[in-house]
Amino acid sequence: MSEMTRRSFLSTAWKVGFGLLAAAGVVTTFDLLKPHLAAGFDAIVRTVAPDAVPTTGVLEVRDARGYLVKVDDDVLAFSEVCTHLGCRVPYVDENGRFECPCHGSKFTREGDYIEGPAPRGMDEYATEVVDGVIEIDTTEVIAGPAPGSERT
Amino acid sequence: MLDPDPRIIGDKRLLGVVPGKPPIGDRKQPAEEDxxxxxxxxxxxxxxxxxxxxxxxxxxxxxxxxPLREIANPTITPNPEKAPWYFAALQELLALFHPLVAGVLVPGAIIMGLVALPYIDRNPSLDPRKRQIARTAFTVFMVLWIALTLIGFMFRGENWSWVWPWEEWHGEL
Amino acid sequence: MKTSERIRKSTIGSSFFRSPDRVTERDRAAGHWSNFLLHLYPVRVRKVEITFKYTAFLGVASVVLFGILTVTGIFLMFFYVPSPTYAYGDIQTIQNEVAFGQFLRNMHRWAAHLMVLAVAAHLARVFYRGAYKPPKEFNWVIGVVLLVLTLLLSFTGYLLPWDQLAYWAVTVGTAMAAYVPIVGDLVQELMLGGPTVGSATLLRFYVLHVAVLPVALVGVLTVHIWRWRKDSMLTMDSDQGATDA
The missing domain is CATH 1.20.5 (Single alpha-helices involved in coiled-coils or other helix-helix interfaces)
Known part of the structure; x- marks a missing residue:
């Protein structure tokens, strides 16, 4: 390292000082504004008995912002939030599928991708039957299957 | 070099002539009468x-x-759902391409392209005949963007399907 | 002596104006040194620059629209609480009960749309007359920043009425940010302040809309106008004889 004069040291020092101050400001601002919330809606939503879930069509669960669907005796809970850009995806009875009003993404009743700009099938929530009632765990979103593949 | 005798111009005495640039630098100044x-x-x-x-x-x-629609309701998405008109072109692109392309790459490229324009187009001419490439490229972009904006704004109805604005009006301001 | 002249020459008047009424060109040139608003302008400009064909006055129109938006926006702020509980009702109150409330809200809304149009048209006009060429490159860059700030101001204001139009447009707009590689989810979370558009989002957009973005815009705009003034007397190379501007 070349010899450092007092002048060059001081001139570097104040620049570094301001740099550190700016960095501290950025970090503080970021920490301040970052929301400290768990993913999803952070709640277990109690719904209905498994027998009450229809075998055709879907059952909407407003509290969980999702749908319950019975496929081959299995109950699935889908998030109604479109995997494309977050619009609510309604179920269209006439066509027997989910159709997003925002950009025209379409999904089968089983939540698989049909067409449109969505990157994957509908997202899912874990369910569990407790005391004969289905509980939807909305704390964690399970990403839907890629286009072309089906949910297992 | 200097005249040994001080020059008198008007009522001022010329003390010296200094070589160098005028205060405005290399820039050309317009004539007073212009x-x-x-x-x-x-x-x-x-x-x-x-x-x-x-x-x-x-x-x-x-x-x-x-306009003021019904109060915000997270459980009902209006059909069709329209972005503000100045994002209608982006929304139209979003219906056609993957969101990474339409929502991030295209707007990013447009902003960066606009920022970089004066550094890409180094042709100093202001004569429209001598800058046809730049003018054509910009015009093509503008026409495309305006067309996409109009399509997204007026020609899209339920489920983002094509409608004629004189039959069904879905534009939102 | 005219009253205006007497005021100018009084003790208080002369301390305020610092100069006599300006009649001659020389007086007026001096005014650019002593008058704050006037010093935003150059003393002389090229003849072509005062024609409608050259600028269509789109830059000044954008500034005027921003002024309208500031004034009407301040009026609206007196009647608006940025919370999902009150926001929508406050807009209804403004429209139905506040004197001239509907008119003010209309002014604010339409001026906002027109400002986006005016700024975009200004950009196009500047492009076609080649006014971004050296040495004005950087002022073009500043102009692009101003366009982005204008769009952000308009977009953040869009959420504030808290109606269906606002809610879903912002849901879609912020979901787009999530697709940015690596930092996307973080950016979306910072904008929303939570998992979905909610009270935190409304407050964040409000603060951006009434404080952060306007201050940023005024700051950048000042530099933009200052650079315009500095460059206003330039003759660029092929300007001579070019009738197209």
């Missing part, structure tokens, strides 16, 4: 322009009410 005083020539025009703008806004505000 310019006009800002006060009053430009000021009065700006004042009139401001009045015209204010009158236009007041007139529109008197005859057209700003």
């Amino acid at each position: 310019t006009v005083m800002v006060w009053p020539n430009l000021l009065v025009r700006h004042a009139v322009a401001a009045l015209v703008v204010i009158v236009i806004v007041v007139l529109i505000a008197m005859f057209f009410d700003a």
